[in-house]
Amino acid sequence: MKIKGLVHFVYAICLVSVLLGIQGPVHGRLLSLKKPDPENAAATARWLVSQNSWGVLNTISSELGGAPFGNVVSFSDGEPGKGRGIPYFYLTTLDPTARNALKDQRASLTISEHPIGTCGKTDPENPTCAKITLTGKLKLADKDSKETEFAKNALFSKHPEMKDWPKNHNFEFFKLDIENIFLIDWFGGPKPLTVDQYLHTRTTEYAFILGFLI
Amino acid sequence: MKIKGLVHFVYAICLVSVLLGIQGPVHGRLLSLKKPDPENAAATARWLVSQNSWGVLNTISSELGGAPFGNVVSFSDGEPGKGRGIPYFYLTTLDPTARNALKDQRASLTISEHPIGTCGKTDPENPTCAKITLTGKLKLADKDSKETEFAKNALFSKHPEMKDWPKNHNFEFFKLDIENIFLIDWFGGPKPLTVDQYLHTRTTEYAFILGFLI
Structure with a gap:
């Protein structure tokens, strides 16, 4: 009977999780909230950026004849529930991405919905498994500024x-100044979305739900 | 007792899976085999490419002032257990990546170990969570050739x-002709690895294990 009780308890937890739209913890910290309606391009874009922990940061490779060079990076647009949409990075010039950006700031950050866990069995290239590319300039954040904090x-x-990564590797904070947004979240090609719409969409609702859950 | 028996059965399946190094099915088809020793750069690189189903394909954007433009794509280097290391793609010129490549073939494909599920709680930017960038030329495969087949x-x-994707979207087969390999699979910077070493490493062992399991 004890085992039966345990099984029922696990079922109940699963059911509550599904009802709340929780797909499980990412790195044990960030809760994935329900995906916005694909019709709401700005909310979907902000959701993709806030719920993901990593993406591919692309720069122009000065060492490979100007080739576009993608690199797996971790990023964040804010503490959980407090994201502002601007991705920040912690990079070292021991790695080519930071070296490239210091020579040519043109860059893009590409993020897939797939790692969030909400695409199910849908193919990652299928337009209903959302993807976003933020194109702009990759810049070193001003030292000792409020933004760096x-x-x-x-x-x-x-x-x-990250806080324990080697001090002598000279990691520094970088940001992507977004100039263009390429968002695919449904059939019919990229969704029209300006940087202004993206940065100023109302995310209060999501922040409230997150604040309630954690 | 029936429930107890079921619980024991599930435990047994989990134990066998762990012992065999299976991390679960990817898209219900591809089995993730045990990660090679990071010292073996060629095997690790081929494992990353063969076990992943998607990555970010980077091109030079003719529409965004020559910016490096990453896009989430699905790829494959061969049927399960028969990978050759060369990534193939199914792209349409309705999407900017194919349009960019037809104007400027310079491209890179970036893949993370993270989606395979073997990084655990390690941060995706941590060098022990492997990542690879294959840089080269993105080319349309010759129609009706053996390679296209x-x-x-x-x-x-x-x-x-993919086989059911809309015919009128004119998807075509593309390949990445690899010229340079950037592999991070441990501390100490990128692993030296030539294209020749990558393409001609012995993968028989992995193919055999895969053939045995599926």
Whole structure:
């Protein structure tokens, strides 16, 4: 009977999770909230950026004849529930991405819905498994500024191990100044979405739900 | 007792899976085999490419002032257990990546170990969570060639829904001719690895295990 009770308890937890739209913890910290309606491009874009912990950051490779060079990076747009939509990074010039950006700031960050766990069995290239590319300039954040403090809290809250990364590797905070947004979240091609719409969409509702859950 | 028996059965399945190094099915088809020793750069690189189903394909955007433009794509280097290391894609010029490549072939494909599920709680930017960037030229595969037949089988076996994608979207087979390999699979910077070493490493062992399991 004890085992039967345990099985019922696990079923109940699963049911509550599904009803609340929780897909499980990402790195044990960030809860994935329900995906917005694909019709709401700005909310979907902000959801993709806030719920993901990593993406591919692309720069122009000065070492490979100007080739577009993608690199797997961790990023954050804010502490859980406090994202602002601007991705911040913690990079070292021991890695080509930071070196490239310091020579040519043109860059893009590409994120898939797939790692969030909400695509199910849908193919990652299928337009209903959302994807976003933020294109702009990859810049070193001003040292000792309020923004750098925000970037530090944003990154270290979602990527706790970063604060222990080797000091002598000279990691620094970078940000992507977004100039263009390419969002696919349904059939019919990219969704029209301006940077202004993206940055100023109302995310209060999501922040409230997150605040309630954690 | 029946429930107790079921619980024991599930435990047994989990134990056998762990012992065999299976991390679960990817899209219900591809089995993730045990990660090679990071010291073996060629095997690790081939494992990353063969076990992943998607990555970010980067091109030079003619529409965004020459910016590096990453896009989430599905790819395949061969049918399960028969990968050759060369990534193939199924792209349409309705999407900017194919349009960019037809104007400027310079491209890179970036893949993370994270989606395979073997990084555990390690941060995706941590060097022990492996990542690879294959840089080269993104080319349209010759129509009606043996290679295109290989690409078709490679892609449709790992991405079954592709064969039903809309005919009027004019999807075509593309390949990445690899010229440079950037592999991070441990501390200490990128692993030296030539294209020749990558393409001609012995993968028989992995193919055998895969053949045995499926």
